[in-house]
Each structure stands twice: as C-alpha cells, then as structure tokens.
Amino acid sequence: xxxxxxAFLLLWKDTLLELRRRDSLLTMFFFGILLLFVxxxxxxxxxxxxxxxxxxxxxxxxxFTGTLGLxxxxxxxxxxxxxxxxxxxxxxGGALFLAKATFNLMLMVLVEIVxxxxxxxxxxxxxxxxxxxxFLVTLLGTIGFCVLGxxxxxxxxxxxxRELLLPLVLFPLMIPVIxxxxxxxxxxxxxxxxxxxIGWLRLLLGFDVIFLTAGVLIFDWVIxx
Amino acid sequence: xxxxxxxxxKAFGFLWxxxxxxxxxxxxxxxALLGPxxxxxxxxxxxxxxxxxxTTGAIxxxxxxxxxxxxxxxxxxxxxxxxxxxxxNLTAKENLHFFTQLYNRNSVAPTLDAAxxxxxxxxxxxxxxxxxxxxxxxxxxxxxxxxxxxELLLVDEPYGVxxxxxxxxxxxxLKQQCARGGIIIMASHHVSRVLSLCNRAVILSHGRLTxxxxxxxxxxxxxxxxxxxxxxxxx
Amino acid sequence: MTEQLQPIHKRKGILGGLALAAVxxxxxxxxxxxxxxxxxxxxxxxxxxHLPSILIAYLSYFLVFVGSGLYLxxxxxxxxxxxxxxxxxxxLFTALTIIEGSIWGRPTWGVWWTWDARLTLTAILLxxxxxxxxxxSLIEDENRAAVAAAVLGIIGFxxxxxxxxxxxxxxxxxxxxxxxxxxxxxxxxxxxxxxxALTISFVSFLLLYFYLLSLRYRMGEMRQEIIARRLERGA
Numbered sequence: 001x002x003x004x005x006x007a008f009l010l011l012w013k014d015t016l017l018e019l020r021r022r023d024s025l026l027t028m029f030f031f032g033i034l035l036l037f038v039x040x041x042x043x044x045x046x047x048x049x050x051x052x053x054x055x056x057x058x059x060x061x062x063x064f065t066g067t068l069g070l071x072x073x074x075x076x077x078x079x080x081x082x083x084x085x086x087x088x089x090x091x092x093g094g095a096l097f098l099a100k101a102t103f104n105l106m107l108m109v110l111v112e113i114v115x116x117x118x119x120x121x122x123x124x125x126x127x128x129x130x131x132x133x134x135f136l137v138t139l140l141g142t143i144g145f146c147v148l149g150x151x152x153x154x155x156x157x158x159x160x161x162r163e164l165l166l167p168l169v170l171f172p173l174m175i176p177v178i179x180x181x182x183x184x185x186x187x188x189x190x191x192x193x194x195x196x197x198i199g200w201l202r203l204l205l206g207f208d209v210i211f212l213t214a215g216v217l218i219f220d221w222v223i224x225x
Numbered sequence: 226x227x228x229x230x231x232x233x234x235k236a237f238g239f240l241w242x243x244x245x246x247x248x249x250x251x252x253x254x255x256x257a258l259l260g261p262x263x264x265x266x267x268x269x270x271x272x273x274x275x276x277x278x279x280t281t282g283a284i285x286x287x288x289x290x291x292x293x294x295x296x297x298x299x300x301x302x303x304x305x306x307x308x309x310x311x312x313x314n315l316t317a318k319e320n321l322h323f324f325t326q327l328y329n330r331n332s333v334a335p336t337l338d339a340a341x342x343x344x345x346x347x348x349x350x351x352x353x354x355x356x357x358x359x360x361x362x363x364x365x366x367x368x369x370x371x372x373x374x375x376e377l378l379l380v381d382e383p384y385g386v387x388x389x390x391x392x393x394x395x396x397x398x399l400k401q402q403c404a405r406g407g408i409i410i411m412a413s414h415h416v417s418r419v420l421s422l423c424n425r426a427v428i429l430s431h432g433r434l435t436x437x438x439x440x441x442x443x444x445x446x447x448x449x450x451x452x453x454x455x456x457x458x459x460x
Numbered sequence: 461m462t463e464q465l466q467p468i469h470k471r472k473g474i475l476g477g478l479a480l481a482a483v484x485x486x487x488x489x490x491x492x493x494x495x496x497x498x499x500x501x502x503x504x505x506x507x508x509x510h511l512p513s514i515l516i517a518y519l520s521y522f523l524v525f526v527g528s529g530l531y532l533x534x535x536x537x538x539x540x541x542x543x544x545x546x547x548x549x550x551x552l553f554t555a556l557t558i559i560e561g562s563i564w565g566r567p568t569w570g571v572w573w574t575w576d577a578r579l580t581l582t583a584i585l586l587x588x589x590x591x592x593x594x595x596x597s598l599i600e601d602e603n604r605a606a607v608a609a610a611v612l613g614i615i616g617f618x619x620x621x622x623x624x625x626x627x628x629x630x631x632x633x634x635x636x637x638x639x640x641x642x643x644x645x646x647x648x649x650x651x652x653x654x655x656x657a658l659t660i661s662f663v664s665f666l667l668l669y670f671y672l673l674s675l676r677y678r679m680g681e682m683r684q685e686i687i688a689r690r691l692e693r694g695a
Binding site: 148151155156158159160161165168169171172173175176179180183199200203206207210211214218221222224225 | 532584587588591592594595598599600601604607608610611612614615616618619622623625626627629630
C-alpha cells in the first residue's frame with residue numbers, strides 16, 4: 001500500500017468520524033464567527049479603515065480557529081489507545097501526517113469559505129471581485145498552517161499543558177506565513193492585484209513545500225513512543 | 226516464524242521494568258505469560274509489538290532485528306487488547322474495513338461478514354462500537370485479528386471482559402492460530418484457564434524471567450515457582 | 461586535601477581562564493582603545509557586545525540543529541545533551557542581545573524598543589527557543605522529550621531563513637525582495653580599528669561560549685551518570 005493510499009484511508013476514517021460527531025467543524029465555525037463579533041467591539045472598524053484591517057483580522061480569526069482544530073486533531077487516536085493500534089500496524093508515519101494535515105485543511109477551508117464572505121457582508125466591504133485572489137492567498141497560508149500545525153500538534157500530544165504549549169511553539173514558527181498572507185492580502189485589497197508583493201506568494205509556496213516534505217519524512221519519529 | 230529476545234531490558238526513568246530477558250519462541254507455541262502486577266508483562270508485550278523501544282538488547286524475528294524502520298515486520302504482529310484499538314464512532318464493520326485495508330488484507334464485504342459471523346456479531350455489524358458492550362468489543366477485536374492473521378499474536382488480559390461463550394470463542398481462536406503455525410503470548414491472571422490453553426509457561430517477577438518451561442503433566446516445578454509469588458496459590 | 465584534576469578538567473580550566481582573559485582584554489579594547497563612532501559617539505561601543513552576542517546565538521542554534529539531527533539519527537544521549545545545552549545558551553545570548561540592543565536604542569532612537577527587522581528577528585528567535593525549552597520540560601518521559609525536542613530543533617532551524625526573509629521584506633516594503641540581505645552586512649563600511657575591536661570581542665565571546673557550553677554539557681553528562689547509577693543500584 002503506497003503512502004498516498006494509506007493517507008487516503010486515514011482521511012476517509014477521519015472524515016467519517018467528523019460527519020458523525022461534527023465536534024470540530026461546528027466549534028471552529030462558530031468560534032470563527034464569534035471572533036469577528038468580538039473584533040467589532042475591540043477595534044474601531046470604521047468603513048474607511050476596514051479594508052486595511054481586514055487581512056489582519058481575518059488571519060487572527062483563522063489562527064485561533066485553526067488552533068482549536070489542531071487541538072482536536074488527534075482526539076480519535078487518543079481514545080481507546082488507538083494511536084497504539086496505528087503504531088502497531090504497517091502504517092507509514094508520513095501517511096498519518098498527510099492525512100491529518102489534509103483533514104485540518106479541509107475543516108479550515110470550510111470555515112474560511114463561510115467566514116470570509118460573512119466578513120465582507122458584516123463590514124460592508126464592496127470588493128467582491130477580489131474574493132478569488134483573497135481565497136488563493138488564504139489557501140496557501142492555510143496549507144502552511146495545517147502542515148506546521150499538524151507537526152506541532154503531534155509533538156505536543158503527550159505534553160502537560162498541551163493547549164497552552166501548542167500555540168506557544170507554533171505561532172513563532174508561523175510568522176513567515178502570517179506576514180506573507182497579510183501583506184499579500186493588503187496589496188490585493190488596496191490595488192486589486194498582487195503587484196510587487198508576488199514574492200510573498202513564492203515564499204508561502206516555499207514554506208508549504210519545505211514543511212510538507214519535512215513532515216512526511218520526520219513524522220515516524222514524532223509519533224513513536 | 227522464530228522470535229528471539231536477546232538480553233532485553235527496559236527502564237522507565239529510574240526503574241527497570243524488564244531486565245536481562247532472554248526468550249526463544251518457535252512457530253506453534255502458545256506461551257502463558259504470568260507474574261504479579263508490575264512484573265513487566267505488559268512492558269514485554271509492548272516491546273514485542275514495537276510500541277516502545279528497548280533500553281538495551283534486541284528483538285529478532287527470523288533473525289531480522291526488529292525496529293520501527295521495518296513496516297513489513299509490523300504487519301505480521303498483532304496485539305489483542307480486549308476493548309481497545311477500536312474507533313468508537315465507526316461501526317463494527319467500518320472498523321474491520323479500516324484495519325483490513327490498513328494491513329493490506331482482503332476487505333470485501335462478504336469476508337468481513339464471515340468474520341463477524343464467526344464471532345457472533347453479524348447482527349451488530351452496523352452498530353457503532355460505542356454502543357457495544359466490552360464483551361462485544363473484545364469479540365470484534367477477535368474478528369479483527371481473524372482477518373489480519375498475524376504470525377505473532379500478543380494478548381493482554383482478555384479474560385476480564387468476556388462471558389462464557391466469549392471465552393470459548395477466544396480460546397478456539399487462539400488454538401486455531403497456534404495450529405496454523407502462529408505464535409501466541411498471552412498475559413493473564415487467570416492461571417488455570419491460561420495453562421489449559423498454552424503449551425509453555427513463562428513467569429516474570431520484578432522484571433526478570435524466573436521460569437520458562439514447556440508444559441508437562443504433572444508440573445511440580447511450575448507449582449513451586451508459581452506459589453512463590455502468589456500467596457493463595459493461583460485461581 | 462588536594463584534588464587531582466583529571467586532564468579534561470584541566471583543559472576546561474584553561475579554557476575558562478583564557479575566556480576570562482579574552483573578555484577582559486576585549487572590554488578594555490572596546491572601551492578604551494577603539495575610537496568612538498563619528499555619529500553615535502560612545503553609545504556605539506555597545507555594538508562590541510551586541511553583534512558578537514547575536515552571532516554566538518546563531519552559532520548556538522546551529523549546534524541545536526546539528527545535535528538534534530544526530531540524535532534522531534544515532535540516538536546517542538550525548539547529542540541530546542549537546543542540543544539541550546546549546547539551546548539554553550542560545551536563549552541566554554539572544555536575551556542578552558535584545559537587552560543590549562534595547563540599551564543602545566534608548567539613547568540612539570529615544571525608545572526602548574522598535575519593530576525594526578533585526579530586533580524583531582531576535583525576539584522571534586527567543587520565542588522559538590524558549591518554546592523548545594518549554595517543550596522539553598513539559599514532556600514527562602525523558603526519551604520522548606528528547607525526540608520531540610530534536611524534531612522541534614530541526615524544524616525551528618529550517619524556519620529561520622524563512623523568518624529572516626519575511627521579516628526583512630516586511631520592513632523594506634517597496635524594495636524588490638532579495639535573499640537574506642540585511643540593510644548592510646555587519647562588516648561593510650566599518651572603520652578598520654572598529655573592525656579590530658569587533659574581531660577581538662567576537663573571539664572573546666567565542667571562548668566564553670565554548671567554556672559555558674562545556675560546563676553545561678558536563679552538567680548534562682553528570683545527570684545521565686546519576687540516572688545510570690540509580691538504575692544499576694535498582695537492578
């Protein structure tokens with residue numbers, strides 16, 4: 001069984017579990033929306049400033065929402081010692097990594113598909129034509145988040161104060177992604193195109209590729225006992 | 226398959242859980258792993274299953290040293306943990322499908338159904354595992370290993386959750402595995418049952434192997450070794 | 461009672477002595493011999509501490525990377541000890557760099573902190589490796605902690621170039637992005653006598669660093685010895 005087929009099998013299993021319990025998706029979803037509301041009270045979101053603040057606010061919302069998802073990511077493996085069952089099997093660690101990262105990506109994309117247009121509506125942004133570029137940047141950034149986040153989620157799986165430790169180790173490493181996505185989005189919302197900020201997209205792509213590869217190679221060591 | 230355990234030792238922090246363990250197992254052996262709580266039985270099973278790594282020493286399967294870097298070896302080893310290693314929110318059948326696919330075994334519906342029928346769970350195939358009793362979960366685990374056919378099967382304390390017919394099912398399954406040339410190592414406190422099933426007994430005490438013999442009738446050496454750590458002399 | 465110093469202790473003593481002498485010499489040179497800066501005046505002298513500090517910090521993080529990689533590959537405890545020691549020293553020197561930068565910033569820019577590229581980068585580095593140390597301390601099992609820390613040590617180091625690029629681009633918004641080019645390389649456009657002072661300072665810091673590293677490494681070794689002895693006694 002190849003790496004990809006194993007990954008697909010695990011992804012099928014996680015998707016099935018999520019469809020049944022909908023633990024993660026709904027929580028992430030409502031949390032993301034809740035954050036938008038809180039931002040409205042926390043910041044002065046005047047109509048003339050909202051376009052500049054949008055990328056930062058959106059990304060803050062996604063970071064926190066995504067972290068919720070990451071914290072839940074290995075829940076099915078924590079019950080009934082199921083991680084042991086996977087370690088026992090001929091499963092390649094890289095396949096588990098791909099499956100979990102993809103699963104978190106799916107959840108986050110679903111949340112983003114709703115939250116971004118909702119943000120546009122709630123704050124009266126008229127830049128509907130720019131949504132495709134915004135989604136592209138968000139997607140690349142989310143991939144980076146999920147890839148690195150899955151690694152960190154697994155690393156901190158058996159640590160104490162896990163919910164606190166996970167953001168602590170993850171967020172500093174995420175700074176390239178945060179900067180890249182927000183700067184890119186700012187440029188898009190300001191001028192309608194990427195312009196000279198296109199270099200950020202390349203950085204994002206590089207980030208995604210590097211840590212995806214690293215994750216696949218290294219994950220066996222991450223999950224061992 | 227031959228399993229060779231060579232000077233195996235495992236320490237957790239400042240304590241040795243296992244020390245200086247040497248063991249040689251051949252196909253068709255059904256080994257009873259006995260000893261008081263904390264003797265190291267579960268540790269030994271986890272080491273053999275590759276769930277933890279030894280501090281010193283080695284485990285060899287057919288002369289190939291066992292390490293996590295060899296997934297092919299892992300496919301031939303199984304661990305029967307009574308109500309564990311099952312996904313609560315998948316159905317019984319989905320669990321079987323998942324694991325048979327994972328191990329690259331036959332996973333078509335009729336095969337899965339046949340296994341479910343053998344363990345008496347055909348009617349419950351579409352039920353979520355969360356809704357099954359622990360006895361049924363254990364039966365499901367048996368069905369799983371029936372399908373996966375490991376050459377080495379490790380069993381950890383199965384008798385606690387099974388009812389009468391479940392026990393019969395387990396024992397006939399284990400006997401079948403041995404007859405097919407598999408190796409079974411079963412840790413349990415139910416000494417009399419385990420002894421009737423197995424053809425070899427190994428006793429661990431404080432992490433060391435204190436007794437290792439093939440079954441005999443009568444077995445005075447076993448009675449002596451066993452009575453040394455059990456005040457009431459077995460069940 | 462006279463103690464016989466073993467050769468390695470003697471060597472460490474010599475290194476320590478050398479380091480101390482070098483640091484004192486360097487301080488004298490930096491404070492007295494090197495000329496004051498044409499624009500910044502005497503305040504500029506803190507660069508003789510600031511620059512070597514950050515370079516040493518980077519060296520340290522590179523050692524974390526090397527130690528982590530070796531540990532994952534060979535699983536020799538000494539590589540793990542090296543990585544841990546280097547991480548602690550790296551955090552120390554990074555914190556020093558930030559404090560020194562802040563002390564320099566106050567008279568120069570009028571503020572204790574600014575989000576310019578260099579300071580921000582240094583702060584991020586500090587966060588990453590503080591996270592590394594926290595990860596180590598929050599995982600109970602030593603071996604798991606070592607493996608987890610090693611993975612983080614590698615991932616963190618791989619991320620550093622990316623963080624560099626992104627922070628510098630962020631701070632130079634409308635210039636075309638280029639790889640790893642800070643506003644100026646430290647040794648360009650520097651007066652030769654200042655360069656001398658800088659080199660002396662750097663060498664002294666290097667000696668100091670390796671002395672501290674050897675001490676911390678020895679601590680780690682001793683800890684391992686204690687564990688090994690307790691295990692022996694418990695056998």
